[in-house]
Ligand code: HEM
Ligand SMILES: *[C@@H]1O[C@H](CO)[C@@H](O)[C@H](O)[C@H]1NC(C)=O
Ligand SMILES: *[C@@H]1O[C@H](CO)[C@@H](O)[C@H](O)[C@H]1NC(C)=O
Ligand SMILES: *[C@@H]1O[C@H](CO)[C@@H](O)[C@H](O)[C@H]1NC(C)=O
């Protein structure tokens with residue numbers, strides 16, 4: 174009996190040894206890569222204490238606020254060094270905060286792949302413009318760039334104006350009340366703007382913030398940022414079992430069903446009514462505009478380099494990307510701006526003054542004539558100090574550069590500028606240089622004797638009186 178017991182033990186031990194060996198072999202490549210990186214990066218200063226495998230995870234506490242403060246403090250501490258590192262679990266990150274090191278990353282197409290934490294955006298945003306790389310990114314970027322052309326953007330102005338007016342109406346109710354947190358109001362406005370411009374769909378976020386979609390966007394940003402910071406939430410098979418992972422999937426579903434519906438609706442409208450040109454006013458498409466092109470319309474009709482239409486999934490990932498990137502960022506920027514202006518009344522006063530100069534005061538009825546007075550324009554001391562002094566150096570290339578192209582417009586400017594300006598300059602140069610190669614000119618009138626007459630062009634009342642002298646004689650005199 175004892176004999177069989179020993180055999181059994183032997184079998185168990187060998188099985189355990191074999192299993193352990195397999196496990197070690199399986200994680201060997203990962204382990205040796207990790208040890209290699211750990212050793213090479215040892216001299217780079219980093220946040221301490223730092224432990225094998227868990228890295229700095231203990232200092233970087235779960236709340237986003239602590240994480241950021243800790244990181245910011247450390248960059249100050251290591252400001253005198255070119256860079257520092259942190260270990261997020263077993264994954265090392267170089268932390269950059271000097272122009273020289275940042276240039277090394279941003280100035281080359283070698284480093285265009287997004288870092289590992291962007292992977293957590295993939296379930297939601299797929300590999301849209303923000304998260305994709307390589308050839309896919311290149312062809313998408315080329316496809317999407319024209320959507321941000323000035324003329325298309327100016328069509329969006331109407332949406333932005335309308336939504337800002339709604340925001341003002343909402344905020345008027347708060348006038349002279351106690352302080353309140355404005356962030357959500359700003360965000361909902363930005364959401365309405367991106368939704369109508371990117372998807373051609375009004376979501377009425379400002380009037381109804383309780384929408385599932387809007388709540389889900391919010392939860393999702395939080396959830397993703399937590400996951401990026403906390404290594405134990407990284408493995409997919411574990412994450413989906415946790416309450417947090419379930420919450421993630423629930424919100425993911427809400428977000429995708431919403432964009433799914435919008436894309437279908439829009440695709441159907443285009444199918445039924447042809448492309449956007451004769452779009453009648455409807456709530457799905459924005460109110461008055463006849464041919465505003467939503468970003469989504471462009472995606473629906475676009476073809477890539479090889480002439481293929483974008484797939485449904487391709488379209489959704491770009492729409493999801495733009496819905497997120499296109500409101501979260503601007504909302505935060507406007508929020509911070511309000512904070513800074515609200516904390517610096519003297520700066521705010523200047524902004525108010527500038528706004529009144531641009532918008533306030535003067536209203537101009539439609540159809541009024543505009544008269545540009547070049548004589549006065551060209552004597553603006555802001556651009557031409559001591560304008561009555563004859564100083565041709567004002568027009569040296571180095572003096573022209575940086576000056577508004579509308580400060581000096583003898584040939585007018587823009588669409589209706591003088592078609593003959595090169596001819597004119599050429600003729601003037603030839604005739605004047607020929608005269609001056611033969612004569613010395615002496616003007617007989619003083620400036621105030623000229624008598625300016627503003628006819629179609631500016632003339633001297635009694636003409637220009639000159640004396641001609643021998644050129645060589647005058648030059649030798651001096
Ligand atoms: C204050 C406003 C904004 C700021 C500060 C900002 C900043 C940035 C930054 C820093 C990046 C590079 C991100 C990275 O390297 O991962 C980026 C990329 C991007 N942004 Fe913005 N952004 C703003 C507004 C917007 C808006 C309004 C949209 C869309 C309507 C948008 C869409 C995108 C997209 C699609 C990318 C990825 C581009 C690519 O990889 O080709 N952003 N933005
Ligand atoms: C607000 O949105 C919720 C959820 O989508 C919806 O049930 C409700 O009817 C909306 N309320 C208004 C006033 O539109
Ligand atoms: C918005 O700005 C306030 C300062 O006015 C700041 O406390 C708050 O954290 C900001 N919110 C976001 C989400 O950026
Ligand atoms: C124009 O440029 C010249 C040479 O660069 C400089 O000496 C002069 O002060 C400039 N004049 C004006 C009016 O800016």
Ligand SMILES: *[C@@H]1O[C@H](CO)[C@@H](O)[C@H](O)[C@H]1NC(C)=O
Nearest residue numbers: 614615616617618619640642
């Ligand atoms: C040039 O004209 C002015 C004004 O008529 C006169 O005073 C001056 O003597 C003239 N100079 C020469 C060199 O003739």
